Amino acid sequence: MKSHSFGIPLVATLALSLAVAQATASAGTASPPRGVSPSKANLYVPDRSSQWKCLDGSKTIPFNAVNDDYCDCPDGSDEPGTSACGTGHFHCANVGHVASDIKSSRVNDGVCDPECCDGSDEYNGAIHCPNVCDEVGAEAGLERERVRAIEAEGSRLRKVYIEHGQNTKLQWTEDLFGLRERTTTVKKEATKAKEQLDLANEELDKFLEGSKATREAERRAQLKPYLEQQTQRLIRVKESKAFLEKALQDLKENYNKNYHDLAVKNTVSGFDELMGTGTVGDQEVEETEETVAATEEYQPPTADQALEGEQSPDRQFSALQDESYSIQREIGRLHDLLVGMKHEYNTEYNDEAVLKAIQIADDFEVEWDTSLNEFKGELPIDIPVEDSDDGPEAEKFKAVADEKQSAFDSASEEQRVVEEKIRDIEKKQRVDFGPDGTFVRMMDECFEFKDIEYTYSLCMFGSANQKSHSTTFLGKFSNWVGDDYNTQMYTGGTKCWNGPDRSVKLIMTCGTVNEIVSVAEPEKCEYVFKMQTPAVCAVLDDAVSNEEERSSEESVPPTSNVEPEVEVKKRDEL
Ligand code: MAN
Numbered sequence: 001m002k003s004h005s006f007g008i009p010l011v012a013t014l015a016l017s018l019a020v021a022q023a024t025a026s027a028g029t030a031s032p033p034r035g036v037s038p039s040k041a042n043l044y045v046p047d048r049s050s051q052w053k054c055l056d057g058s059k060t061i062p063f064n065a066v067n068d069d070y071c072d073c074p075d076g077s078d079e080p081g082t083s084a085c086g087t088g089h090f091h092c093a094n095v096g097h098v099a100s101d102i103k104s105s106r107v108n109d110g111v112c113d114p115e116c117c118d119g120s121d122e123y124n125g126a127i128h129c130p131n132v133c134d135e136v137g138a139e140a141g142l143e144r145e146r147v148r149a150i151e152a153e154g155s156r157l158r159k160v161y162i163e164h165g166q167n168t169k170l171q172w173t174e175d176l177f178g179l180r181e182r183t184t185t186v187k188k189e190a191t192k193a194k195e196q197l198d199l200a201n202e203e204l205d206k207f208l209e210g211s212k213a214t215r216e217a218e219r220r221a222q223l224k225p226y227l228e229q230q231t232q233r234l235i236r237v238k239e240s241k242a243f244l245e246k247a248l249q250d251l252k253e254n255y256n257k258n259y260h261d262l263a264v265k266n267t268v269s270g271f272d273e274l275m276g277t278g279t280v281g282d283q284e285v286e287e288t289e290e291t292v293a294a295t296e297e298y299q300p301p302t303a304d305q306a307l308e309g310e311q312s313p314d315r316q317f318s319a320l321q322d323e324s325y326s327i328q329r330e331i332g333r334l335h336d337l338l339v340g341m342k343h344e345y346n347t348e349y350n351d352e353a354v355l356k357a358i359q360i361a362d363d364f365e366v367e368w369d370t371s372l373n374e375f376k377g378e379l380p381i382d383i384p385v386e387d388s389d390d391g392p393e394a395e396k397f398k399a400v401a402d403e404k405q406s407a408f409d410s411a412s413e414e415q416r417v418v419e420e421k422i423r424d425i426e427k428k429q430r431v432d433f434g435p436d437g438t439f440v441r442m443m444d445e446c447f448e449f450k451d452i453e454y455t456y457s458l459c460m461f462g463s464a465n466q467k468s469h470s471t472t473f474l475g476k477f478s479n480w481v482g483d484d485y486n487t488q489m490y491t492g493g494t495k496c497w498n499g500p501d502r503s504v505k506l507i508m509t510c511g512t513v514n515e516i517v518s519v520a521e522p523e524k525c526e527y528v529f530k531m532q533t534p535a536v537c538a539v540l541d542d543a544v545s546n547e548e549e550r551s552s553e554e555s556v557p558p559t560s561n562v563e564p565e566v567e568v569k570k571r572d573e574l
Contacts, residue, residue, distance in 0.1 A: 032044050033066050033067050033080060033081055034067055034080070034081030034082075034123075035067070035079075035080035035081030035082075035088075035089070035090040035091055035104065035107070036080045036081070036091055037091035037093075037099065037101065040091075043055060044066060044080075046063030050062060050063050050064070051063060052065075052066060052078075054072070054073030054074070054075060054077050054078060055073070055075055055077035056073065056074065056075040056077065058073065058074050058075070059072060059073055059074070061073070061078060065078060066078050066079075066080075067079060067080065067081040067082055069082045069084045070084055071084040071085040071086075073085070075087065075088070076088035076104060079104060080104060081104075081107065082104065082107055082108070083104055083105050083106070083107040083108055083109065084104075085104060086103070086104055086105035087103075087104070087105075088103075088104040089101040089102070089103065089104055090102050090103070090104045090106070090107050090116075090121055092113075092115065092116035092117070092118055092120050092121060093118060093120065094116065094117050094118050094133045094137075095118060095133060096117075096118075096131075096133035096134040096136075096137040097117050097118075097133040097134075097136050097137030097140060098137070098140065100115045100116065102115050102116055102121060106121060107121050107122075108121070108122055108123065108124045108126065109122075110122070110126055110127055112127070112129035114136075116129070117131065117132050117133040117136045117137075118131045118133050119131050119132075150510065150511065150512055150537075151510060151537060151538065151540065152540065153512045153534075154510045154511065154512055154534045154537025154538075155537050155538060155539055155540040157512060157534030157537065158438060158534045158535060158536075158537045158538075158539055159539060160441075160534075161438045161439075161440075161441040161442075161534060161535055162436045162437060162438050162539070164440060164441045165433055165434075165436065165437025165438055165439065165440035165441060166436070166437050168437070168440045169429075169437050169440065172425045172428060172429060175421070175425060176422065176425050176426070176429075179418055179421050179422050179425070180422065182418050183415065183418045183419060183422065186411065186414050186415045186418050187415055189411045189414075189415075190408065190411040190412045190414075190415045192411075193404065193407045193408035193411040193412075194408050194412075196404045196407070196408070197401070197404040197405055197407070197408045199404075200397070200400045200401040200403075200404040200405075201401050201404075203397055203400070203401075204394075204397040204398060204400070204401045207393065207394060207397045208390065208394060208397075211390065211391065211393070211394060215390075216312065216313070219312070219313050219314070219386060220313045222313075222384065223313040223314070223316075223317055223383055226317060226381055226383045227313065227316060227317055227320065229381055230317055230320040230321055230324070230381055231320060233320075233324050233378070233381075234320055234323055234324045234327070236375070237324050237327040237328055237331060238327060240331055240364075240368075241327050241330055241331050241334065243360075243364075244331060244334040244335060244338070244360075244364065245275070245334060247338065247356075247357055247360040247361075248267070248268075248271040248334060248337060248338070248357070249271075250353065250356070250357070251264075251267065251268065251271075251353050251354065251356075251357040252268045252271060252272070253353075254352075254353035255268065255351055255353040255354055256349065256351045256353070259346070259349040259351060261345055261346045261349055261351070261354070262344075263340070263341050263343075263344035263345040263346070264341060264345055264351070264354055266340070266341070267337050267338065267340060267341040267357075270337045270340075271334075271337055274333060274334070274337075314383070314386065317383055321380070321381070328373050328374055329373055331368070331373070332370070332373040335361060335364060335365075335368060335370065336370075338357055338358065338360065338361035338364075339361055339365075339370065341354070341357065341358065341361075342358045342361055342362070345358070428443070431443070431461055432480060434485045434535075435485070438485070438535045439460070439461075439485070439535055441535065442460040442461075442514070442533070442535055443460060443461055444459060444460065444461070444462065445459070445460050445514065446458065446459040446460070446462070447459075447460075447514065447515060447516045447531070448516070449516035449517075449518070449519050449529070451519060453468060454466050454467060454468050454519075455467045455468075456474075456516070456519045456527070456529065458490070458504065458506065458516065458529060460477075461477045462476065462477060463475065463476040463477070463490065464476075464490045464493070464504045464506075464527075464529070466502075466527075472493070472494050472502065473493050473494045473502070474490060474493040474494075474502045474503070474504050474527060475489075475490035475491045475492050475493035475501070475502055475503045475504050476490055476491070476492060477489075477490050478490065478491040478492065481505070485536070486507065486508045486509070486536045487505065487506065487507050487508070488505075488506040488508075489503060489504070489505055489506075490503060490504040490506065491503045491504075493525075496524060496525030499524045499525045500524075500525055500526065501525075502525045502526075502527070503525070503526055503527070504527045504528075504529055505526070505527070505528050505529070506529045506531060507528060507529070507530050507531070508530075508531045508532070508533050508535065508536045509530070509531075509532055509533075509536060510532065510533075510534070510536055510537035510538070511532025511533060511534065511537075512532075512534060513532065513533075513534075514531070514532070514533045514534070514535075515531065515532055515533075516529050516530065516531045517530050517531065517532055518530045
């Protein structure tokens with residue numbers, strides 16, 4: 001309404017009255033003003049005085065000011081078919097496709113708006129927008145059919161998932177019941193097997209303990225002659241050592257001190273050194289009661305004494321042998337002193353004491369092997385090897401113990417396996433697989449997505465990774481987001497440099513195949529995986545889905561009656 005003056009020319013007034021009368025008369029049947037949808041046509045009717053109220057009720061204007069390319073109403077409702085207000089809406093009928101409303105500012109703006117496929121928004125002739133609604137409508141129809149077909153197939157698959165989930169959960173409950181009963185039996189069996197094993201071991205120990213005394217007594221009897229023979233040898237070496245010491249002691253006391261025979265003096269001082277310091281060679285021997293007693297006659301323990309003794313007969317034997325060898329080395333040193341003197345003494349002195357000592361050395365050499373430090377012809381005594389076998393009776397006890405051990409091992413292994421199965425089921429029962437158990441079907445299934453730089457992987461209810469030359473942990477399943485059971489969070493991944501711990505948001509939309517369709521990192525180290533899966537498709541009732549399947553038969557590839565083989569990897573394959 002560009003101007004309204006009181007001085008309206010008569011012709012104009014007549015014309016206006018005619019227009020209003022026409023508009024009013026045809027109000028029930030006439031098409032609505034340009035840009036008004038048929039559903040709002042009843043809002044664009046003049047009153048008896050050909051006036052019309054803005055839709056927000058703020059103003060009343062003459063009805064012929066509607067679409068006069070001048071904005072009167074604050075809500076822009078008076079200019080639905082022009083861009084004068086800009087804030088209103090222009091209705092495109094789009095016959096052949098879907099009607100739509102565009103902003104009135106886009107009317108006659110020289111652009112063919114795709115939302116207005118009929119080209120009705122550009123009517124002033126500045127450009128020509130052809131009506132493409134038939135083509136667009138056909139395409140949109142195809143797309144709708146495609147989506148419907150996916151939804152129908154998705155619904156069918158989801159029902160399979162739900163059934164699988166519910167059956168699996170029932171199976172878990174049943175298995176758990178059986179396993180709990182089994183565990184009671186298995187525990188009892190393991191306890192019983194343990195008791196029997198302990199008993200068998202006790203009996204074996206008792207037998208071995210008893211037979212140990214018998215075996216040792218037998219061994220003592222067996223070694224008795226060897227112990228006696230070795231004892232005789234020890235007595236002999238002790239006597240020989242005492243004999244040579246006495247010979248050197250006599251020499252020391254009786255040699256003629258007026259002769260300055262260096263060989264004699266060296267022998268005596270060598271003897272002093274051996275006896276005086278108590279050093280025999282490089283071995284320190286304190287002159288204690290023991291060494292004094294060593295020169296006294298040695299009496300071996302009787303077999304009975306040996307039986308009472310702490311030491312085993314074998315150890316007693318080797319102790320005697322060691323002592324004999326040690327004394328033989330001392331004899332060797334004493335004899336060497338005399339032999340040294342024999343080769344270097346001054347024969348002109350005819351010292352009786354010296355000659356006597358040399359005679360003793362010569363006589364001793366008849367039976368003594370100077371190079372081997374042992375009596376000639378005296379070979380080491382070899383004792384018979386101890387029979388390590390515990391005997392057939394012990395073998396019987398051992399066989400019983402072994403048998404009880406393997407019975408116990410298998411009972412406790414069975415207990416472990418049963419308990420592990422129980423823990424495993426209980427763990428799965430604690431997972432939220434959705435109210436209808438749909439996601440049981442997805443448990444442990446793993447998917448990959450490759451982009452230019454990385455291969456991403458995700459195992460449902462498990463963990464997510466990012467691989468290139470190395471693998472970066474992106475997080476493990478932590479929770480569902482919201483109540484719709486279509487978004488999961490995987491958190492606690494490797495910390496990002498200068499950023500948060502890595503995490504994944506998994507957003508699922510309906511699809512007939514389980515697959516990750518995109519991975520993005522909108523915020524540093526916060527990844528968004530998009531996945532298509534039947535698990536989130538709406539469950540359509542059979543009538544609807546059958547109808548949809550029928551109507552979409554030609555728009556999607558035919559589906560089989562079984563669940564399609566979904567290309568997934570199990571957790572441990574990744
Ligand atoms: C790695 C990858 C990237 C991440 C950077 C952050 O390169 O994990 O996805 O953005 O680290 O430093």
